[in-house]
Amino acid sequence: MIENSEKKYIPVCLMYILMFFVLSYTFQTFFKNPIFKLPIILFVTGFFFIYVRYFSVRLFVASGLLSLIILIQGIMFDYSLTSHTTSLFMTIFAPFVFLKLFPINYHRYIINIITFLSCTSLFCWILVIVFPSLGGLAKEMAYALSRENPTDNGHYKQLIFFTYEPAKMWGISRNAGFCHEPGAFAVALIYGLVFNSILTKSYVNLKNILFVICLLTTFSTAGYLALFIFLLNLGLKITNIYTKALVVLLLLSLSFYSFYSIDFLSDKIGTQYKIQANKSMESYTTGRFLGMRKSLYVLSKYPLTGRGFNVVSQPKDRTDPEAAGYGFMQYLSQVGIVMFLLTGFLFYRTIWFWNNIYTPKDKVIFKFLPLVVVLSAQTFIPSLLFGLIIFETYFRKYRIGLPLVEICNDEK
Numbered sequence: 001m002i003e004n005s006e007k008k009y010i011p012v013c014l015m016y017i018l019m020f021f022v023l024s025y026t027f028q029t030f031f032k033n034p035i036f037k038l039p040i041i042l043f044v045t046g047f048f049f050i051y052v053r054y055f056s057v058r059l060f061v062a063s064g065l066l067s068l069i070i071l072i073q074g075i076m077f078d079y080s081l082t083s084h085t086t087s088l089f090m091t092i093f094a095p096f097v098f099l100k101l102f103p104i105n106y107h108r109y110i111i112n113i114i115t116f117l118s119c120t121s122l123f124c125w126i127l128v129i130v131f132p133s134l135g136g137l138a139k140e141m142a143y144a145l146s147r148e149n150p151t152d153n154g155h156y157k158q159l160i161f162f163t164y165e166p167a168k169m170w171g172i173s174r175n176a177g178f179c180h181e182p183g184a185f186a187v188a189l190i191y192g193l194v195f196n197s198i199l200t201k202s203y204v205n206l207k208n209i210l211f212v213i214c215l216l217t218t219f220s221t222a223g224y225l226a227l228f229i230f231l232l233n234l235g236l237k238i239t240n241i242y243t244k245a246l247v248v249l250l251l252l253s254l255s256f257y258s259f260y261s262i263d264f265l266s267d268k269i270g271t272q273y274k275i276q277a278n279k280s281m282e283s284y285t286t287g288r289f290l291g292m293r294k295s296l297y298v299l300s301k302y303p304l305t306g307r308g309f310n311v312v313s314q315p316k317d318r319t320d321p322e323a324a325g326y327g328f329m330q331y332l333s334q335v336g337i338v339m340f341l342l343t344g345f346l347f348y349r350t351i352w353f354w355n356n357i358y359t360p361k362d363k364v365i366f367k368f369l370p371l372v373v374v375l376s377a378q379t380f381i382p383s384l385l386f387g388l389i390i391f392e393t394y395f396r397k398y399r400i401g402l403p404l405v406e407i408c409n410d411e412k
Contacts, residue, residue: 010047010051019106019113020113022385022388023114023188023385025040025383025384026383026384026385027185027188028179030160037086041086044093044097048097051100056395059092059093059096062092065339066091066339067084069306069335069336069339070309071084073308073309074312074313076302076307077308077312077313078312078313079313080312083310090384090387091382091387092387094384095388095390095395096395099388099392099395100395102388105199111192111207114189114191114211115192118177118178119210120162120178121175121178121214122213122214124162125173125177125217128173138162138164139166160178162177163176163177163179163180163181164176165181165182174218174219174220176218177189177218182223183378185220186374187223187378187380189211189223190223190230191371193212193227193230194367196211197359198355198358198359199354199358201359203234203237204234220377222373222374222376222377222378226369226370226373229373230370233363291325291327292326292327294321294333295326295329295332296329297324298333299337305336306332306333306334306335307322307334308324308333325379328375328376328381329376331382343390346390346393347386347390348364348368352364353392
């Protein structure tokens with residue numbers, strides 16, 4: 001298998017199915033059931049041999065770096081060849097295969113899927129609000145379609161196109177969309193907002209309006225903060241200096257008011273911080289602030305190698321001070337400083353690339369920061385969708401300055 005093999009393109013319908021799988025595996029729990037592990041490996045491997053048919057030197061380099069981290073952690077804690085293999089497969093090999101299968105601008109297609117799923121889930125959410133009895137029906141349907149115990153982390157709430165979320169805010173159920181919980185839906189929506197704004201060169205369009213409406217219904221603290229940053233960028237784009245100053249002032253005032261005066265945000269943040277900041281490090285790992293404290297503790301002990309990238313090298317008890325959790329801080333504690341910075345650089349470079357192609361006059365930091373904010377509260381690095389983003393400019397050799405159809409040279 002050599003890198004200059006002739007590339008085959010998959011049919012559009014099959015591409016959409018694979019992209020839906022990427023979204024589902026990232027934001028839902030269905031395909032994470034152990035019974036799907038082997039079928040997923042076989043299917044992805046099959047697509048590799050049918051459509052890709054070559055390995056890349058960069059694939060081996062990335063696999064080698066991650067393997068080094070896993071092996072060191074295996075020596076220090078515990079090791080499993082099976083876990084090592086499956087980790088490399090889902091973290092590196094699967095993104096490599098999908099990036100070779102998908103068209104250059106695959107983000108446009110994924111945004112279309114998120115738009116459809118957001119519409120259907122918003123409709124279902126409104127029905128549950130208007131007819132509360134439908135919430136119980138949604139739970140029963142999800143449980144009937146699931147192989148999991150209804151007490152297992154609430155997974156029984158999840159359907160393919162909608163997730164019933166019993167948690168309420170202001171007497172209204174939070175909207176989890178098609179994801180496993182509202183905070184995860186906020187991540188998907190911010191991704192949609194950022195990339196749709198780049199690809200359409202427009203901040204105000206029907207898809208973005210839909211994403212903002214759905215984001216407001218999640219009542220996600222991190223999602224709201226990311227939205228404020230996104231809107232701040234919109235204010236800065238206004239050309240009239242007086243209008244721009246007024247919009248920026250209003251947005252900053254709204255941000256300040258929301259986070260320090262509105263009860264559901266300020267109380268949520270303040271209460272969680274007070275409780276979790278004073279908790280013992282031997283407390284069960286729950287909550288963002290305690291998870292961050294434990295992540296920093298792990299990092300202080302293993303700054304270069306981290307701990308717990310694979311389950312086998314994680315502490316056995318969640319009350320362990322080294323049982324880190326939540327957001328990209330967890331990933332930092334799992335792989336150490338060097339690997340984390342390398343991952344962050346690759347992630348930023350992909351955002352910069354697309355921003356430079358479509359909206360070069362925009363400041364890329366305002367496209368990057370909203371994603372950083374929502375990813376600080378949700379553990380999606382590494383995950384399949386964000387693995388694609390991280391490795392996009394690494395596995396695809398983009399060349400700036402060429403027309404978009406010629407940007408990517410996949411075969412050389």
